[in-house]
Amino acid sequence: MNEKRDIDLIDELRAQPAELPWLEFKKNNVDPDGIGKRCSALSNLARLEGRDCGFMLWGIDDTSHEVVGTNFDPASFRVGNQEFQLWLAQRLQPSVAFSFRTVAHPDGRVVILEVPAATSAPVGFNNIAYIRIGSATPKLADYPERYIKLIKCLRPYTWEHGIARRYASGDEVLDLLDYAQYFRLIRHPLPDNRAGIFEHLEADGLISRDVGEKWNITHLGAILFATRLDRFDASLARKAVRLVVYDGKNRAETVTHRLDGHKGYAAGFEGLVDYINGLIPRNEHIGIALRVAQPLFPELAVRELVANALIHQDMTVTGAGPQIEIFEDRMEITNPGRPLVQAERMIDLPPRSRNEALASLMRRMGFCEEQGSGLDKVIAQVELYQLPPPLFREGANSMQVILYGPRKFADMTPDERVRACYQHAVLKLLSGERMKNATLCERFGIDPKNASQASVIIRKALEEGIIKVADADHPRAGYVPGWA
Template sequence: MSLSPIQTLERTRRLIDDLRARTAETSWLEFKENNADGPLIGKLVSALSNAARLADQHFAYLVWGIRDGDHEAAGTTFDPATKREQGQPFEIWLASRLQPGLDFRFEEVEYHGQRLVLLTIPAAATAPVEFDRTGYLRIGSATPRLSDHPERLRALWAKLQPYAWEAGLAAQFLTGDEMLARLDYANYFDLTGQPLPDNRQGIFDRFQADRLIQPDVGGHWNITNLGAILFAKRLSDFGPSIARKAVRFVAYGGAGRADTVTHRQDGQRGYAAGFQGLVDYIDGLLPRNEHIGSAFREERPLYPPIAIRELIANVLIHQDMTITGAGPLIELFSDRMEITNPGAPLVSPDRFLDSPPRSRNEALASLMRRMRLCEEQGTGIDKVLTAVELHQLPPPDFRTEGEAVRVVFFAPRRFAEMTPEERVRACYQHAALKYESGQRMTNASLRDRLGIDPRNASQASVIIRQALDVGLIRPADPEHPRAGYVPFWA
């Protein structure tokens, strides 16, 4: 939620207190009295934004009405609301000359009887910020071109590359009580296996160490996007950018989206706080197959629980958080489950099993692994495919659809009911799984995977030939055809 006008004014005054208390201007802070030169301001915005990223600050600040020498509030006549530059309102003129675009904000503040103007400048996020196609940097009281300092340009790019959505701010200027009211701190300590501290400062220290919160001005706190998305008691407390990333679940009465919706649930809690509840909820809706053991009848879920758990965890940690208005979607049909997450994949879907693990959300993935909500890096898809083969299910379909990744997880079907495409996909996934475990696929192993009677070995041979023809597998040793098969990338 955004701050109320009263809270905003109070935070701004506290912020100015903190800025004035600094013994000298920093690379991301500048004081002016009445200087209203448009091009100079544009160069300063570029320089301060870039300097803030180098200094690991979320924002840079330019304050009019504070004396440079003693930091006393002297007031200013500068008025960005009425100023015009080249016939345009100043803010429009400035915004049009900054690349990438910045959500900068001017505020007029009554401060100890003096009129001040505060310009809040977001730190560079995706590329160095340029004014009129030139990047600048703040060094002491100088504002040189960034290109004149290649070592600082390299350092800036190094800072920009790992900058992630997780480090952004979901809520600002909260008291300790307000912050604890929004985050499920007991769940955090339970999942991370740490004892709950007997004092509030201990909780704050652990949250800060895991980058879930950070100090704000005046003894207040900010909650990062990472903290909100993982441990929010109510995602709606953090506004649309967080709330719309809630996991949605929809169950249909048939095989299509036109069929009756039987169950619907929109997640309310953070991913970590609500993960087990979501998995249990879905598991409770899944149909069961009756299995007759040596002495007892027992019901087994239609889908392997470990596969569902891993697929959901993968969706959460690999989604593109920067796509607005979209979050993970889980849909249950009578014959399949579809799990969709926003964002094009970082690797081709047919290489999910073997490619080195990559994630857009490293801090989120790392913390979820630490809490054992997902498997170690790179092993989740292995466990999904292993469970699928153990239960002789049709092969899951990993596909890209527009700017999203969708996994289709199928209910049990006999070999005779699988499509030719599914049989070939099962062959490829089986060869890949075998190769990853140091083995090779053979006609016999493929028969076991698909439940083909040994007397029908020719059926497996046909599938292998089709997979060879489309280039998904190759002979492990062309000189010895009986040596087995490996995936095309081996």
């Protein structure tokens, strides 16, 4: 931790007019049980007060707030034969990542105890949760109105709000984040002064105020607008997009192109999609008078699938980021984390994202659909190109979408034909229509004279229960997905 920041933090806390529910000053009081109870109270009150952390400072006079110094040494302090910090950690439930820091303040030695705000449940000491009321530390259970309020305030950890770079100067923020691209993407004129720039970045949660007139860059700010992700810590740098292109149909073939992205997702998205589309093989189709080169995969489908992989990944999965692999006959897009929606329902159900702030800002900037997941557009493009149906596949801790290149109906597998039938039924339902034998023939490019081929596929899909007759009393009314 930066000691200059800790000195600024101490001075900012001392400047408070009095002790606060989340802030307490001590001289040399080192009663272990008392510290444990206050850890519980500070964590719970920090959440109630909307703070990220609570603090206890030794070496500060609690009346004048002057630095008086302390001889408390948390590193050497013991309870019985056990190190104090280990003793304390074992008695706080749920586990809290508190930290003690000894600071050589210009006016004397100060010890800071920083306690993160409660997240999933009230924090207890020896299985009892505490709060602070004035200078007292009573049990939370004795104040049911405060307990109810705390439960309402508790929220799960939100990755986007975490800090990627702490205590950064204004110049560092402007150097680390592509703020010009941010204003271009939100379609707002670039302010003519730094205060205006920081005001917008802060309003969108890309930065937050730190002590000493410094700034914190949030995970959201870094992952979207970093000029280089590798200028942040390794866990964030590993979230960069990786692109690999193979000269063949499997990973044993020669790698012709490899790109390890280094920009934030929003800052580099347009360039990434353009680069991918430039690498995609093209097929020549002969029109009435001209040869027309068409990409193997629809460009709109590529854009939507890449955006979905970035937005809906599980950011807490360490050592992994989105990966795009292009083969001779398909494209595989993989992102960390199992999906929050069943794979077979991704087309029709509204998306559920772990990264709501990221998804909201990406939608605002036009990278993905405002309503829905955009996957219905992907399916529509696939059908327009009469491609094999995309495959949505869940892994143990990942999600993968496979987009296939052109293949004749005769070359599609039975499973692909049935999957295409289901996706076609979903698309028709979303359009307020119903799938019929004729529409399925059109989707596959089957000559109406051979409509029996579509009938075989429909019969198989009915047997598997993934589609059903729309109206049992009128079998010719068409078909809908099995869950409709």
